[in-house]
Amino acid sequence: MTLSARWIRALLVSALTLAATAGALVAQPRLAAPPPLASGEGPSHLIYPTQRLPLRFQHARHLAMPGVTCASCHPAATTSARVEDSLLPTEASCAPCHAIDRAHPMSASTATNPLGGCDLCHEGWRPESPLRVARVVIPTANLRFSHARHAAQGVACERCHANVRSVGLGTRLELPTMASCVTCHRPGGAPDRCAVCHLTEPDGRLRTRFGDGWMNPPRWMNGLHHDADFWFTHRASAAQDGSRCAVCHTEGECAACHDGRVRDRRTHPNDYVTMHAVDARMNSDRCGSCHRASNFCVACHQRAGVAASSSTLSRALGRFHPPAAVWTNAPVTLRHHGAEARRAMRTCTSCHSEQDCVTCHATLGRGGGGFSPHPPSFLARCGALMRASERPCALCHDDLDAVRARCR
Amino acid sequence: MRAESTASSWQVRGPAGAAVLSLRRFTQTLSVAGTSRSDDPRAPVVRLRARLRIDSDFGSACDPGTDQCLDELNRSRAAEFAPLFARRAVDLPFAFLEVTGLARGRVDLRAGRQLVVDPLGFFLFDGGLARLNLGPVASLEAYGGWETRAGFPLSNGRYERDGLLRADRAGWDRSIATAVLDRASARVLGAALDLRAGARLDARLTWRRIWTAEGVAEEAVAARTELLLGASVRAFAEAVYMVPMSTVTATALGVEALPARGGRWSVELLRVRPVFDLTSIWASFWIDPTDEARASVSLPLARAVDLSLAAWARRYALDTETPANAGTTLGAPLNAGGAASVRVRRARWDATLRASLEGGGLGVRGNADLSMRGWLLRGGLRLDALVSLAHVRDALREDRSLDGIGLVLGATVPLGRVAQLSVSLEDDINGVVGHRVRAIGVLEVRTLP
Numbered sequence: 064m065t066l067s068a069r070w071i072r073a074l075l076v077s078a079l080t081l082a083a084t085a086g087a088l089v090a091q092p093r094l095a096a097p098p099p100l101a102s103g104e105g106p107s108h109l110i111y112p113t114q115r116l117p118l119r120f121q122h123a124r125h126l127a128m129p130g131v132t133c134a135s136c137h138p139a140a141t142t143s144a145r146v147e148d149s150l151l152p153t154e155a156s157c158a159p160c161h162a163i164d165r166a167h168p169m170s171a172s173t174a175t176n177p178l179g180g181c182d183l184c185h186e187g188w189r190p191e192s193p194l195r196v197a198r199v200v201i202p203t204a205n206l207r208f209s210h211a212r213h214a215a216q217g218v219a220c221e222r223c224h225a226n227v228r229s230v231g232l233g234t235r236l237e238l239p240t241m242a243s244c245v246t247c248h249r250p251g252g253a254p255d256r257c258a259v260c261h262l263t264e265p266d267g268r269l270r271t272r273f274g275d276g277w278m279n280p281p282r283w284m285n286g287l288h289h290d291a292d293f294w295f296t297h298r299a300s301a302a303q304d305g306s307r308c309a310v311c312h313t314e315g316e317c318a319a320c321h322d323g324r325v326r327d328r329r330t331h332p333n334d335y336v337t338m339h340a341v342d343a344r345m346n347s348d349r350c351g352s353c354h355r356a357s358n359f360c361v362a363c364h365q366r367a368g369v370a371a372s373s374s375t376l377s378r379a380l381g382r383f384h385p386p387a388a389v390w391t392n393a394p395v396t397l398r399h400h401g402a403e404a405r406r407a408m409r410t411c412t413s414c415h416s417e418q419d420c421v422t423c424h425a426t427l428g429r430g431g432g433g434f435s436p437h438p439p440s441f442l443a444r445c446g447a448l449m450r451a452s453e454r455p456c457a458l459c460h461d462d463l464d465a466v467r468a469r470c471r
Numbered sequence: 472m473r474a475e476s477t478a479s480s481w482q483v484r485g486p487a488g489a490a491v492l493s494l495r496r497f498t499q500t501l502s503v504a505g506t507s508r509s510d511d512p513r514a515p516v517v518r519l520r521a522r523l524r525i526d527s528d529f530g531s532a533c534d535p536g537t538d539q540c541l542d543e544l545n546r547s548r549a550a551e552f553a554p555l556f557a558r559r560a561v562d563l564p565f566a567f568l569e570v571t572g573l574a575r576g577r578v579d580l581r582a583g584r585q586l587v588v589d590p591l592g593f594f595l596f597d598g599g600l601a602r603l604n605l606g607p608v609a610s611l612e613a614y615g616g617w618e619t620r621a622g623f624p625l626s627n628g629r630y631e632r633d634g635l636l637r638a639d640r641a642g643w644d645r646s647i648a649t650a651v652l653d654r655a656s657a658r659v660l661g662a663a664l665d666l667r668a669g670a671r672l673d674a675r676l677t678w679r680r681i682w683t684a685e686g687v688a689e690e691a692v693a694a695r696t697e698l699l700l701g702a703s704v705r706a707f708a709e710a711v712y713m714v715p716m717s718t719v720t721a722t723a724l725g726v727e728a729l730p731a732r733g734g735r736w737s738v739e740l741l742r743v744r745p746v747f748d749l750t751s752i753w754a755s756f757w758i759d760p761t762d763e764a765r766a767s768v769s770l771p772l773a774r775a776v777d778l779s780l781a782a783w784a785r786r787y788a789l790d791t792e793t794p795a796n797a798g799t800t801l802g803a804p805l806n807a808g809g810a811a812s813v814r815v816r817r818a819r820w821d822a823t824l825r826a827s828l829e830g831g832g833l834g835v836r837g838n839a840d841l842s843m844r845g846w847l848l849r850g851g852l853r854l855d856a857l858v859s860l861a862h863v864r865d866a867l868r869e870d871r872s873l874d875g876i877g878l879v880l881g882a883t884v885p886l887g888r889v890a891q892l893s894v895s896l897e898d899d900i901n902g903v904v905g906h907r908v909r910a911i912g913v914l915e916v917r918t919l920p
Binding site: 108245249250251252254256259263266267273274275276277282283285286288290291292295296299301302303304305308313314315317318321322323324328329332333334336337338340341342344345346347348351352355356357358359361362363365366367372373374375376377383385395396397398402404405406407408409411412416417418419420421424436437438439440441444445447448450451452453454455456458459 | 483484492498500502504505506512513516518520522524526532539541543550551552553554555556564565586587588589590592593604606607608621627628629630631633634635636637648649650651665667669670673675685686687688690695697703705707709714715716717718723725727729733734735737739743745747749750751752753754755756757758759761767769771774775777778779781785787789792801802804806810812813814816817818823825829831832833834835836838840842857859860861863864865867868871873875876877879899901903904907
């Protein structure tokens with residue numbers, strides 16, 4: 064196969080995988096809005112901690128009145144630059160319409176003053192203790208937010224507080240969710256870095272632990288939600304774009320597990336050193352996500368007397384593999400080393416160097432046993448491999464070897 | 472800045488029975504992280520990240536039956552020499568300076584030792600990376616430099632392709648440990664194209680070529696696409712193609728559904744063929760792929776309570792090619808397994824109960840554990856506990872089959888506002904090695920709380 068033919072195959076594989084990309088790019092308008100929320104998730108309790116609102120209010124009724132706008136009651140909403148600012152209407156903003164009579168609190172019920180009584184708005188107000196009302200608690204949202212900046216951009220209140228015109232009391236449910244924020248905060252739109260809105264640690268990562276628990280990406284966000292299975296499935300998201308993870312996690316956190324120096328007990332429970340051989344045989348590729356067999360595994364196997372290159376003193380402790388009659392000699396069964404190698408070659412390299420295999424698998428001309436380790440279809444593509452590197456060929460085949468000449 | 476000192480001690484028993492390794496390891500890391508701050512959300516952001524690590528192994532390799540200890544670092548005693556073992560290793564897992572958002576957000580630059588995580592897998596190199604953001608739908612990335620390889624100062628070669636054993640052989644007698652090759656530098660070039668369409672589509676096409684004086688060690692292209700179908704279905708597809716091998720070495724296809732009532736249902740199909748350094752003999756050996764199908768469901772049972780269930784089947788496709796000289800094939804052995812986990816996460820404590828079992832022609836591996844963490848004294852003390860059960864049947868070596876129980880107790884206490892100390896004690900009991908204890912202590916110091 065020529066070089067160009069191989070590249071054509073490579074491009075075909077890529078094209079197949081990217082076919083959906085092209086189709087979607089054509090089908091979708093640019094800067095498409097994110098999909099509607101399907102997860103049923105409301106505003107996060109971590110971002111907007113639980114509120115206590117012992118109040119009665121009808122946003123729907125107020126906003127239906129002529130001339131009443133959001134700013135009529137929330138005048139600071141267009142100038143507030145900090146999320147800590149309280150935008151709750153004060154008594155002064157109610158007073159122009161509601162005849163609140165503070166001079167006579169004993170008669171301040173709606174029975175005597177239908178539009179100015181304290182119990183019109185304050186739940187639980189009692190005439191016998193007229194100066195006491197239940198406290199309103201609205202904890203500061205765990206966000207960065209400037210109402211002023213949004214107002215200056217011409218963003219209407221209802222763009223973020225969508226249902227406010229139809230509800231009674233405004234609660235956490237009328238606060239914007241991230242799904243609505245990203246309709247504007249997206250590539251090419253308003254700033255879309257996570258730290259623009261989310262609180263950060265001193266090193267720039269997002270702050271993820273709050274008084275009410277841990278922050279977790281929403282379920283709709285590209286498979287990033289950290290559910291109970293996520294430690295096992297996170298490869299799918301991380302492989303797409305590692306920078307997604309770096310928003311909350313340091314490179315050190317990835318390296319701590321994936322360079323195999325720290326033992327994670329979820330993956331390696333109990334006395335894993337004693338148990339690990341079965342896992343390695345079942346799924347050696349998964350071991351490779353944290354361990355490089357050719358140095359991490361070999362180094363320990365050498366010391367423990369398992370590897371072929373172990374010191375002769377420690378190897379004298381015993382044979383690791385099954386008896387030669389099953390493991391080495393014909394016939395080839397599922398317990399033969401040839402089958403094991405085809406199925407889980409990485410486990411071979413966790414103990415053996417090339418020299419161990421060359422001893423038998425080199426050609427007779429090279430002093431080996433002449434047992435070919437190549438698959439039946441190998442001759443069709445050996446030329447390309449040889450062009451990439453002739454070193455491995457030369458270990459088993461001498462320069463005049465007919466097969467090597469054929470590949471060349 | 473953050474410094475972490477970890478000391479641990481444990482024993483390993485060799486497969487022949489004798490406890491040959493009594494390990495005491497001390498690891499020290501020093502990390503630096505810095506980020507620029509600005510009130511302007513469109514201003515460029517400068518980030519610095521670096522970590523230095525020292526791994527010291529004070530263990531010994533002694534056979535308690537004979538009291539004989541190996542002189543494993545003495546190259547003049549080749550019968551005892553363990554070539555890849557080092558008492559002390561210093562490495563730099565990463566160290567880079569990054570500027571993002573240059574030229575009105577169009578250009579990101581990064582220089583230094585850096586990790587690339589993408590469909591081609593983890594890759595660590597020393598060099599530079601530039602990303603050009605071509606509007607909201609595309610970005611182009613290019614990088615180049617030298618792969619971080621074993622045998623070089625401050626490198627451990629963790630992310631190299633498997634296949635070759637390398638070390639700095641300077642000063643070694645040529646006749647000893649001939650299987651260990653001398654270090655070899657490798658240059659790398661890579662490029663990637665990212666495509667996006669709002670939140671509906673995210674795709675990456677990536678290429679990488681690594682070469683040494685002995686030839687091309689890796690040349691691969693990979694493509695991965697994530698697509699949001701409708702309101703609640705996400706699909707992804709991935710393929711990796713090794714160019715000199717003319718072989719697709721990995722494919723993955725997955726679908727994930729997010730029902731309106733919450734939760735996540737997913738199905739994933741994988742085919743993986745192990746890949747080795749192309750300058751090693753392993754790349755040309757007969758290697759068959761492994762297929763895996765995995766289905767999982769994750770359900771929020773209540774606020775802060777998650778349930779996950781998973782089932783999988785793994786097929787070792789030894790029937791992809793028939794030996795030219797044989798009338799029978801080895802078939803395609805199967806393994807199957809399942810797992811369940813329940814996690815509760817509260818502000819002051821969390822707990823996870825997990826169980827998994829996988830079995831088939833290669834043996835059986837089962838595990839169940841309950842782990843708990845709790846913060847006491849207004850966060851001033853964290854307690855950790857883990858109880859785990861294990862069941863292993865090794866079809867190839869029946870004498871290595873075991874049933875075991877493990878117990879872990881740990882505590883973490885803050886020392887002032889910038890430091891914390893963690894200690895844990897692990898006790899494992901099983902039929903193969905009997906009773907083993909591991910003690911771990913971690914001291915962490917930061918310049919900022």
